[in-house]
Amino acid sequence: MANLLTARRGRLRWDWTDWAAHLYLVLGTLVMFGPVLWLGLSSVKSESGLQAYPPTILPYEQARIDVPERGTLKLFHVTQGEHAGQDLAEVRRLGLQSQLVDPANPGTLIRLPIEARTPVMRLHAAWENFTDLFSQFSFARIVWNSVFITVVATVLTLLVNSMAAFALSKYKFSGRDQVFLLMLATLMIPPTIVLVPNYLIASQLGLTNSPWGVIWPAVATPTGVFLLRQYMLTLPDELLEAARMDHASEWRIYWRIILPLSSPALAVLAIFSVMWRWNEFLWPMVVLSRSESFTLPLALNSFQGELTTQWHFLLAMTVLTLLPVTAIFVVLQRHIAQGIASAGVK
Amino acid sequence: MGALQLRDVCKQFGPTKVIHNVSFDVPDGSFTVFVGPSGCGKSTLLRMICGLETVSSGEVMIDGQVANDIPAARRGLAMVFQSYALYPHMSVQQNMAFGLENIGTPKAEIAARVGEAARMLRLEPYLSRKPTALSGGQRQRVAIGRAIVREPRIFLFDEPLSNLDAELRVDMRAELAALHRRLRTTMVYVTHDQVEAMTLADQIVVLRAGRVEQVGHPLELYNRPANRFVAGFIGSPRMNFLEATLAEVQNGLVVAALPGFGLVPTNRLASSLQPGAKLTLGIRPEHAALAEDGVVVGQVGLVEQLGGMSTIRLDQPDLTVQIAGQTGLSFGATVRVALPRHVLHVFDEAGLALPAAPAAPLAT
Amino acid sequence: MVKLVAALYAALMNLPERPMKWAQSQLSGGRLGWVFVGPNLAIFAIFTFLPIAFDLHYALTGGTQLLPGDRPYVGAENFASLLDCTDHFDPNSCRRDLFWHGIWNTLAFVGLQVGLMLFFSLLTAIVLNGRIIGRSFFRAAFFYPVLLSPVVVALIWKWILQREGLLNAAMEGVGATPVNWLLDGNWAFFWSVFVSIWAHMGFYTLILLAGLQSIPAEINEASQMDATRPFRHFTRITLPLLMPNVLVVLVLGLIRAVQIFDEVYVLTGGGPGSATTFVVQYIYKTGFADQVRQYGLAAAASLLLASVLLVLTLIQMKGQGGGKQRG
Known part of the structure; x- marks a missing residue:
């Protein structure tokens, strides 16, 4: 503790560099986090609230009032004339004239020029942006696709990669080192490069427009094998030998001893895998072309193309897409940072 | 010159007080050892003397001058760190010359001082090597050499032998004692090993929980321990x-x-x-x-x-x-x-x- | 809940017990290892090694057929067509002008994005390594965008940069003229670079911060005792010791930047015109988005891109090897 406080750079007093550093960080945080906050605030604005320019920071919407026999009407504040200062409900607008009533006395129509009244705004979070997504679009289906792909691909990734890592770290067989090198070499082949032939293979295997078309190519990751192998190398071989003395089968040694002991590394890989699959864009876009098989990023992309005017839905959808990742980040922030720092992968 | 005086020195980290009103003198030319169990504050005290740690209250005086606010680099002290803290990307020669270059010492003088230190510490064959290519004892000598070339008023040692094996430790102890006889410069040395303290020091400061338990010549502490703690700490096997x-x-x-x-x-x-x-x-x-x-x-x-x-x-x-x-x-x-x-x-x-x-x- | 997961795990993992026991009885020594690496290797073979071979086949054949057997052999025609220019510095003089727009845009993007990102992530890492109140909060804030989907990143910024967006409102607020940020070629390119730095900087900051924190405190203290001035301390002590991490950041950043696609594609669609069209977008467009799918051209462009990535990866491996020796 003592060292943390004072050892760095050894300056003993708070000087201008400390102020500059904190200023930089505060401004940086504003740039890094501000846009996300703005997205969040915007996503609960009503359709009309989004069209306000310049935009308001908090979500506002025009107040409405129930007037007997006339229904729900928009509320206006009168600024000129004999009714100045009153809040009146608008029955209808005719050109530059507005017909209003006093909600307390709905029988009498009051005519005013439109510039004599301003809308009464009130704070209102338009949660219906979110609920309407599910009722007006097959949004649940898209969320399900994303969740299914993320969960299944992550489980399979952990299983397949840990099996390979187990063999590569705990068995001696001829060709083992070559296999390891071959797997490392695949780090050099990013998916972008093999887009065309992978599409051929996926279509020949009948995987297009199926979540499995996204899952299978993603399950074997060189990063995952490497990360897990390095971790398993640190587990003592005596553990395996002791288990063999206890007549455990090799498969049992793998899932009862090695896997539980590797849980820190598995957790890191699981977090990575969830991020990768949840956020993946280019490959799913190639392999999934029907909208009912879309994942969230694909749906977002097509949505922004088709419905540029419907920002209130698009923003809500964007928020729903970043929410799970944000939740994971808040809970596991420390582990993610450590995992990345130690593995040097993303 | 290189006399050191501590007057009511305290150190606080937040609400925790780790050094309590420590006062004693280190006479010019002496070899003073701070000894005590781990966590007694001896390293903190050393770091306060050299300026890597602030003094919460009290005074650290070097040659009669209050040094509390003088930055570490300008106190005229040199420190040998526990881990040696050699610059891993520099050769032995560069490691020793770096501090002199910083203060703009002429090239010829740097070469002379580094050559002299290397000769004294038998490092001449290794001058162009990187620290990773040296043994533990050699690294230790480079760290000492880096301190020597600065010609400091006081040498500070922070558990310098704790990373060496037992046999090497005995040899280095003898070398340090010889070095002190030769340079006659004040040395302040921190250790948890009472044998090191007894063999090297002409003055021992025994610390416990941030307080001075006794200050004196090694044999005085052995013969006339002031309290039960000092009696039990000095001498082996234990009293x-x-x-x-x-x-x-x-x-x-x-x-x-x-x-x-x-x-x-x-x-x-x-x-x-x-x-x-x-x-x-x-x-x-x-x-x-x-x-x-x-x-x-x-x-x-x-x-x-x-x-x-x-x-x-x-x-x-x-x-x-x-x-x-x-x-x-x-x-x-x-x-x-x-x-x-x-x-x-x-x-x-x-x-x-x-x-x-x-x-x-x-x-x- | 925990019990349920544990029971499920045990039940599932017990399933392969018998076949694996049988395999164990058949294979001596470490050869059982092949059974364990098998699934991984098979998936690699199908989705990585096989495609590379096919890539070559596609690149050397023409037509619009997907099935390799139906495609006529055209030799180096695809490569020749991609590289056919009267003046390589002028994309409009090229037969595949979009490809060359992509190449020059990608080069400019890589230079700007990697350079600026290295600068800012180094600056941020150094600041975060100092005496900072709330260090972990700031670190998290800078890292957070790394986790976002590129599509989300693009939409967040599209919302801010649109004609009636937050940025223009702020500009008008201070009396400046609003700009149609994404409809002006130069501005669209600038925002592509900016948004991609915004989205990835936290990752590189973290790598550099880890490097800074692995420099022992005693080294910095020794330098302090040696009266090293701050600037000299940075250039002579910190930077040399951080070099392995800087190299990792540089090469990883280059590899990623060369493949830029997702966030820019959603943000600008490659436009206006071809101002933000990059090589990967050309590959995607030619192979999958155009009316006539020219798989051969896309594969040939992929292979050209792959050769660049190969060189970068080899540099990285060499650099990491050097870093390990030093450490």
């Missing part, structure tokens, strides 16, 4: 402690009652203590003697034969006796142990040593 009570006062001297064994006369002044007061008797294993008329009777629990000397441990009471030469005693044998009065230490209930009688002759 034996036996719980007793004050039976009576004879001619002002304590006669202790050792429960189960009887009366033990001592050379210590009772001062204001009343009979019945709780006491602790202290006797070093090398001073306790096997004797027919010994006051303590016990059974041998363990015998360690080292050839040149032997250690005999009794279980009841817990007492270790060290004798020269070899012994025929074995486990279970009954022995009697004498506690000679002139080497017997007595501590009061608070752990403070009772003063020895002034005229008491050291030899009986």
